[in-house]
Every structure is written in C-alpha cells, then in structure tokens.
Amino acid sequence: MSFSVAEVHFLHNHRQDIAEVGANLSFRKADAIKDAGIVRAAFGSMGRAVIELLQARQSGKLPTDWLMDHDSAQQATPLPVVARRAQRIEQFRPGALVHDVTCSIGTEATGFSRYIGSDLDKSRVLMAHYNVGVPVCVADALQSPVSADVVIADPARRAGGRRIVSPDQLLPPLPKLLELPGELAVKCAPGLDFSQWHGLVSVVSVAGGVKEACLYTPGLAGAERREAVVITDRGVDVVTDLEPGAEQLADVAGRYVIDPDGAIVRAGLVRQFAVREGLWMLDERIAYLTGDRIPAGYSGFEIEEIVPLKKLKAALQARDCGSVEILVRGVDADPDEVRRKLKLRGRRPMAAVLTRIGSQGVALVCQARQHANES
The missing domain is CATH 1.10.10 (Arc Repressor Mutant, subunit A)
Incomplete structure (x- = not known):
C-alpha cells in the first residue's frame, strides 16, 4: 500500500x-x-x-x-542494473543530462551525475527527494517539464490485471515515448515482442534472475541489436548478436549439460554463447547446451546417464539419490509433481534435466550443480 x-x-x-x-x-x-x-x-x-x-x-x-513502500521496493531496478545502464549512457552520451520520467523512489539517480526525476505519484517523488537529494518533480511522463539529452522510462507492464505483450500497449505506449526529445532508454518486461524494435534490446539478469529488457534508441547503441548482460558476484559477462552464432548440434552429449543464464535465453543468444564457449546444443529448438567444461562464471551439471523419462525414478534410486534439482524444458512436466512421484529416500544430492532430444523425451541424470571453479 x-x-x-x-x-x-x-x-x-x-x-x-x-x-x-x-x-x-x-x-x-x-x-x-x-x-x-x-x-x-x-x-x-x-x-x-x-x-x-x-x-x-x-x-x-x-x-x-x-x-520505500512494499510495491516501490519490489518494482525498483537493482542497483547493479542501474550502474550498467549508466555505463552505457555515459559511453555514448558523455556528461548527458538524464531525465527519468518515471522516477519512483529514485533508484536510477544513483547512476548519474546530471539527473532529473519526475513521476505522477506525489509520495514517491517525495521519497525520491529524501533518498537521493536530486531535482525531482510531479509530472506526466509524456509532458516533460525539461529538455534532456537522455530520457529513461519504466512504463506500466500490466493493464486490467493482464501482462502487456507488445511495446505499443505499454502505459505510456512506446510510440508516444519516442516522441520525447533526446535518446531513449525504456525498461520493459523481458517477455515482450521486440521484433519491430530497431535499436538495442539489452536483457539483464542479476544472480540468475532476469530483471528487465531495456530498449535503447540507436544513439545509445553500437552495431549490436541484441545483448545479454549477466551480472553475478563473480563479475559481468556480456553476450551480443555481433558474436558468431552458428548452429552446433551434438551427436552425443558432452561431459556436462549447461542451462544458459535466463538473460542469454531471453535475448535469443544461446547459439552465440555456445560458439564462444565451445559448447553444443542438444536440440536445435531447446536452450540446453552440452560440452566438456563449464564456462567460467557459470554453473552446470556433470552427466552420469541419459534415460527415457519413465526410467528416471529407477536411475536415481540406483544412485542413492535423496534430493534432486529438476530442470525442465521442451517436455510437459511439473518439477514439483515429478519430485513428489520420485519418493526419494537416499542420501546423495543430484540433478535431473528433463528435456527432448529430437522427438524423444529424455532425462539427463546428473551430479549436483557445480560452478566452474568447482569443476
């Protein structure tokens, strides 16, 4: 409230x-x-x-x-994401005056030396004033009281209780935001249809959770049109569509199976990540990768056996499995329901990747999750 x-x-x-x-x-x-x-x-x-x-x-x-109130805290952009956006804007528009037209409680202000915030919510504008001590005012996002070099906007992502699926349906709509002067950075939900966007789509994750897709106008981008930014406590990794992305299918699985970070998957850059890291796809339609090593900074699972889905329970019981991390992609299965039916009573922690290779549903019976520095 x-x-x-x-x-x-x-x-x-x-x-x-x-x-x-x-x-x-x-x-x-x-x-x-x-x-x-x-x-x-x-x-x-x-x-x-x-x-x-x-x-x-x-x-x-x-x-x-x-x-902060509950909603503003939940909706706030994580500070590492703010820092990444500020880095990009400073790279392409050094010293820019930035106007955040949906400033809420002021999170974006932490990244910029020249910043103005505005919002329709009086209480949030006041919180932003107390939080960051920069110029803020009450104003409609489409009726900017100032002329800035860069505009940041975070339109509403739901309408009538339903998730918005097109940038044209955002509140305010993307076409209206594009009428504002200056370059534009629009924070969006990662699941929107960005196929008609001619600037950069940057999908960002923090600690494994996808936080946003930001649409940048061409003046805030280089030649790339898709970017995945993976932020972890180990650092920042960036994958772009400028990297080679040839389709690579594995005749057989490698030593490990890797579930690419959600930002890489949402940005459509699984093939680029695979080529860069020397990995292969298990199936051209499914975003699981395999190879003989886990990429630095990422995690994966060492494969012990590949079995038909119906033999998963027997395979885990034979390995004294007592708890299992279950990943599902490409087959109709609910991890919680699968785990309930397994009725595991062993001592060993393991993992199972339920997926499809070609037309066959399979289970990759794996050791527990490992990070690269542990493998």
Whole structure:
C-alpha cells in the first residue's frame, strides 16, 4: 500500500526512532503480531506506515536507510542494473543530462551525475527527494517539464490485471515515448515482442534472475541489436548478436549439460554463447547446451546417464539419490509433481534435466550443480 505525503514526511522525520525500533523486531512470520504491536505502541496511527517501511527494507535490494513502500521496493531496478545502464549512457552520451520520467523512489539517480526525476505519484517523488537529494518533480511522463539529452522510462507492464505483450500497449505506449526529445532508454518486461524494435534490446539478469529488457534508441547503441548482460558476484559477462552464432548440434552429449543464464535465453543468444564457449546444443529448438567444461562464471551439471523419462525414478534410486534439482524444458512436466512421484529416500544430492532430444523425451541424470571453479 502506498504512503500518503504526510506519512512520507513522518517516516523521514523519525528515521532514527524507526531504526531503533526496527532493530528489536524479528520479522519472522510467527512474530508478525508481536512485531506489529511493538511498532504501533511506539508510533500510534503511523504504525502501519512504519511496519510497511521496515518490511520493505528487508528485501535487501536498496540501501537500508531509504524510504520505500512494499510495491516501490519490489518494482525498483537493482542497483547493479542501474550502474550498467549508466555505463552505457555515459559511453555514448558523455556528461548527458538524464531525465527519468518515471522516477519512483529514485533508484536510477544513483547512476548519474546530471539527473532529473519526475513521476505522477506525489509520495514517491517525495521519497525520491529524501533518498537521493536530486531535482525531482510531479509530472506526466509524456509532458516533460525539461529538455534532456537522455530520457529513461519504466512504463506500466500490466493493464486490467493482464501482462502487456507488445511495446505499443505499454502505459505510456512506446510510440508516444519516442516522441520525447533526446535518446531513449525504456525498461520493459523481458517477455515482450521486440521484433519491430530497431535499436538495442539489452536483457539483464542479476544472480540468475532476469530483471528487465531495456530498449535503447540507436544513439545509445553500437552495431549490436541484441545483448545479454549477466551480472553475478563473480563479475559481468556480456553476450551480443555481433558474436558468431552458428548452429552446433551434438551427436552425443558432452561431459556436462549447461542451462544458459535466463538473460542469454531471453535475448535469443544461446547459439552465440555456445560458439564462444565451445559448447553444443542438444536440440536445435531447446536452450540446453552440452560440452566438456563449464564456462567460467557459470554453473552446470556433470552427466552420469541419459534415460527415457519413465526410467528416471529407477536411475536415481540406483544412485542413492535423496534430493534432486529438476530442470525442465521442451517436455510437459511439473518439477514439483515429478519430485513428489520420485519418493526419494537416499542420501546423495543430484540433478535431473528433463528435456527432448529430437522427438524423444529424455532425462539427463546428473551430479549436483557445480560452478566452474568447482569443476
């Protein structure tokens, strides 16, 4: 639930008191009523807002002293993604004045030295002001009060409770955003149809989770038109459509099976990643790769046996399997349902990759997940 302007002012003016009370809360579900009682005893009618603020901070995505409500914390762009976007904009438009027309609580401001934010939500604009201390104002995204070198926008991705599937249906629509002066960076859901976009589509993941697809106008891109940015605690890896992407099919599986990062899959760059890393596809239509090593910075599974799907249970039981990580792509199977039916009672952790090779559904019986530095 969003805060009122009065609640935002209260939260800002009582930061120290809120931090002290929050330090005494457990944030466990079992203690929710107890925690709420402590907060309401300390802050009275403002207790609801304080509880939401403290719970939102538990996400760990943003600085712990920021003002945020539940929705703004969940929707906020992770700071490593902001840093990557800022790096690109600085590369192609050094010293640009950046206007974030959907600034929310100010996350994008952390990446730029020249930044202006605006949003229709008064309470979020106020939170952004307190969080980052840069110029912010209340304004419609399509009625920019300033002329900037670069515009950043994060349109609504749902309408009427349904997920939007076309950039033309975003709120505000992409064609309207393109009428704004300056270069444009539009944050979108990774599942949109980007086939008609003539600039760069950059799909970004953090710690294995795909966070966004950002559409950049040509002035913020080089020759590439598709990019996967994989951000982990080991660093940043980038795969683009400028890399060779010949189709490589394996006659037999290699030592390992690799499930490419979601950003690589969503950007349509599995073949480029495979060629670069010396891997092969198990099936031309399915984004699993195989090879004799795990690429540096990634994880994979060492294959012990490939069996028909109906023989998976026997294969795992024969290996004393007690727990199994299940990956599914290309076959109709629910991992939780499969795991329930396996009824494993062994001691060994393993993995099973359920997929299709040609017309046959198979299970790759594997050792537990390994990272490259462990293999």
